[in-house]
Amino acid sequence: RAPVDLKIDYARELNEQQLAAVTAPAGPALVLAGAGAGKTRTLIYRVAFLLEQGISPERILLLTFTNKAAREMMQRVADLLGGDISALWGGTFHSVGNRVLRRHAEALGYPRDFTILDREDAEDLIGACLGEADIDIKATRFPKADVLGDVFSLAANTSRSVPQLLAAQYEHFSHLAGLIEGLEVRYRDRKRETGVMDFDDLLV
Numbered sequence: 001r002a003p004v005d006l007k008i009d010y011a012r013e014l015n016e017q018q019l020a021a022v023t024a025p026a027g028p029a030l031v032l033a034g035a036g037a038g039k040t041r042t043l044i045y046r047v048a049f050l051l052e053q054g055i056s057p058e059r060i061l062l063l064t065f066t067n068k069a070a071r072e073m074m075q076r077v078a079d080l081l082g083g084d085i086s087a088l089w090g091g092t093f094h095s096v097g098n099r100v101l102r103r104h105a106e107a108l109g110y111p112r113d114f115t116i117l118d119r120e121d122a123e124d125l126i127g128a129c130l131g132e133a134d135i136d137i138k139a140t141r142f143p144k145a146d147v148l149g150d151v152f153s154l155a156a157n158t159s160r161s162v163p164q165l166l167a168a169q170y171e172h173f174s175h176l177a178g179l180i181e182g183l184e185v186r187y188r189d190r191k192r193e194t195g196v197m198d199f200d201d202l203l204v
Helices: 017-024 040-052 067-081 093-108 118-135 145-157 162-171 173-193
Strands: 062-063 089-092
Touching: 017 040, 040 067, 040 118, 040 162, 062 067, 062 093, 067 089, 067 145, 089 093, 118 145, 118 173
Parallel strands: 062 089
Antiparallel strands: none
16 A cells, blocks of 8 residues: 655654654564553554555554543544544454454354353353253352353463363362363353353453
8 A cells, every 4th residue: 555645743743762662663562661651642653654654554453451542542543644544443452352253253153243241141151051061069069150250261361271271270170170161162052052252252
């Protein structure tokens, strides 16, 4: 794509450290700065700089942690670039994960109009799976639904199997690894059958 001519005087708009980050060569770059140091300012000027180098806006992704920060970031980019930022991808990790999954849901075995479970709904579904599995929770001192949710979440987010996660962090449940892993498979299947996802599915 042809470079965008924004006519920005980066040296005038940024301090020395910000300018170095904004104009860094292509490739990974790590910027460490404390609160109020101008990280968001640096980020939005980096977007402008990339566009001026001919980078397609569809290849730029801006991520942050909170909805408030995401709105501020995207608004400031829009203000700097003159309004239209529809081609840029930006938002929270969860919102962008949601967009990607909606776009490719069918390839993953989900409908495009899938529902995202909150923690309470996820625990309810895990509880239903527990009931279907006919496991005597009291006799085996089996973990409750909220603990199982934590186990499944940690396993998914650390790319470990349920037995590996139990051995590392829940050793007192390791002897139940087979049952818990079977329950995790049942939970995953039930989510697909009912067209729902939990928050971990947005990041895996």
